[in-house]
Amino acid sequence: MSIEEVVRILKENGVKLAFFGGGEPTIDRELKPLIKQLKKEGISVWLITNGELLDKELVELVKGVTFSIKAFDDELHKRITGVSNYKVLENFKRFAKSGKIVAETVYVKGIVECDEILKIAKFIASLNPKIRFRIDPLVQNPIYEEVDECIRKVRRILPNTYRIRGTGKGEPPNLLYPEVSKIWEKHS
Structure with a gap:
């Protein structure tokens, strides 16, 4: 397209x-x-x-x-993504004070739990303690209670920590995927 x-x-x-x-x-x-x-x-x-390829x-x-930080620990990041997190963390350092960054990670039982998320939060707070930090539960297996408990701990380090909470009352957003899909099919 x-x-x-x-x-x-x-x-x-x-x-x-x-x-x-x-x-x-x-x-x-x-x-x-x-x-x-x-x-x-x-x-x-x-x-x-x-954030690996993010530039000025x-x-x-x-x-x-x-800006999604999968893990602070480099070996864990490699297990999750197959690559080092060196560039990710360097770019986060570079843009942390830009005023445009919201950090996020995903809580994954048995892989990225609260101890790892606390490491990410300490890293973020050392650069800019005002950054918003979203912790998402894994969509396929959400464990809201554990995520909420982790958020309470993380807020001691990084006060602007949250997760998205749906009420079930809103209208779904207007997504353009069907329109884009039609055009994509014409060109395929």
């Missing part, structure tokens, strides 16, 4: 803020040109990334960044 097609779809649907995530958006060579075009059209972008230009272009 071309940049023009993406921009057209977003404009036609009245999008004012687009979230780019799922997989790793920063590996797409067209990401910066797309964000620049969207910005010209009055559409802001929020980037959801592991991207941070300046976007409204905000959800």
Whole structure:
């Protein structure tokens, strides 16, 4: 799909803020040109990334960044992702005071539990104790009580720690996936 097609779809649907995530958006060579075009059209972008390839230009272009730190321990990070977390942590240090970063991690029973999340929180707090930190339960096996207990502990280090809580009362967001899928099928 071309940049023009993406921009057209977003404009036609009245999008004012687009979230780019799922997989790793920063590996797409067209990401910066797309964000620049969207910005010209009055559409802001929020980037959801592991931060490994984050650079100054991207941070300046976007409204905000959800920066996912899978693990603080390098060996654990390698087990989860297959690669070192060195670049991730270095980039987090680099942009922690930009005012655009929201940190996040996922609580995974038996893998990334509260002891590891506390290490992540101490790292974040050492750089910018005002950063918001979201701890998500693993979607496939949410353990809300354990996550909430962990959040209480983490808040002693990083007060702006939370998790998303659904009420079940809201309308689902207007997703453009069906529209994008139709165009993708034409080009496949």
